[in-house]
Amino acid sequence: MNKILKIALFIIMFLWLMPFFWTIALSIGHYANLLENRLFLFSLRNSIFIGLLTALLVVSLASWTAFRMTRHNLKLTKVILLLALIVSIYPQVSVAGPLFIVFSRISLINTLSGLILVYTTFSLPLVLWYLYAYFQKIPMTLDEAAAVDGAGPWTIFIKIILPQSIPALTVSGVLVFLFVWNEFFLGFVLTIDEHARPLPTALALFTSRYETNWGELSAASVIAAIPVFLLSLYTKKAFMMEKDELEE
């Protein structure tokens, strides 16, 4: 009985991964063409650049804020956590129009900095909640000992909190990068110029320009998927390790 169940589960899993196999099969032999496609290369560069900068920005902002929120009994803490929840769940189509209008007014449309600002806003909540929970587990006695030795909050943050939370910081950085790498709607709305498009937008609009070029599209999909898989395997491992540590 158990054996039948196991075999059935493996078959389900194989069927589940079918579209991947098909995409990879169709992509073979189209990579050389793709690497001459300048728009694709532009979008690849844009996404890498935006992803890295957003990750850096979000992790530094969120870690400092989460540190202050856990270490002091501030009234604003609840406000910020609530705002984070609200920002992460409402339909994002509703901000598309206003952001478009304001961004074209201050000429942030089509710029990487505009996208970085927006992505920072929408990926902050997750990281903020995650780091807030993580910092709460770091004992306060360490801070107090350092404070007795005359360390200010900044020193405590840099020298005590950050070194202890490097795994959590990298996981959050990777999560933000993946968020940026996967996000479609905002990047789609806030870029008009083909050269400013992030990768998902370029992938979505691939067919309108190259109507039948399925080979190149699948090659582009495979390339876009590689970092996602590597990074998400890494985060999964980190999450698992943390869970095991908690259980011990």
Add this chain to the structure above:
Amino acid sequence: MKAKNLSLMPVLIIFILFGIVPVFYSGFMSFQGIWLKTPWLNKSFVYFDNYRLILTDPQCYQALWHTLGFVLITLGIEVSAGFCLAYALFRATMGKHYLIQLGLFLPLATPAVLSAQMWRLFFHDSQGLLNRVLEHLHMISQQIPWLSEPVLAWFTIGVAELWKVTPFVTVVLLSSLLNIPRQTWEAAYLDGAKGWKCIRFIAIPLIRKTILVIILFRMLDAIRVFDLVYVMTQGGPGGATDVLGLFVYRALFSEMAMGKASAASIIMIGLAGVLALIIFLVYRKYTKDYE
């Protein structure tokens, strides 16, 4: 005291400036006749005209019913299928099997646009794997137009969504099943509970909190579905797969009607709020009498 609060300011300002203010701005513009091309000119206060325009628009109702149907059907299937899979994996003690975890994790991590394109490719008339296999097996005489037939188009969109989301539900439910203490199962076994009874009286009651939280988050996510439909069918054929997200997008960037789009997006937020409230009330009721 001031310095402490000051250090929270950057995040607070970002949230308010880019997360909250645009929504209120949207709400404000929904009472205006305002156009995307010239947002700083020709605005006029039109009271509820935009809402009247939308609520008498059959396209809006079409998009609304499609969205609600999409949310309810995918939610129902993904939660039940996710639970069955999670329970099967739990029973077969394969929850920590490397291959299984990989299989669950890859779809979950795939960007939405990517999975949409992959499924478009899979269901494509002449290039798609499905039609080719069916033709090869002589099960069909001509290619099935998966993406240009209303019912079939919904079917393919549903498959793409479920393919990506069911593993997520499975992973979460599996981890909460694994968190049920071993003694609970042993006690149930000693009392003679088997098969269905284990599911009905142990598994479901003990993880129902998780199930409700998943339903809440998946629902809020499904209401704003856009990328999948946009990439796969663009709302076609003939508006047969239109959803609210696309409706707002079209009002905004095809008709350039900022006021109308804002009103529609406010309605969308209201819808999400009402559904979230219902789930929250159910959650409170269920968790209260349980504890």
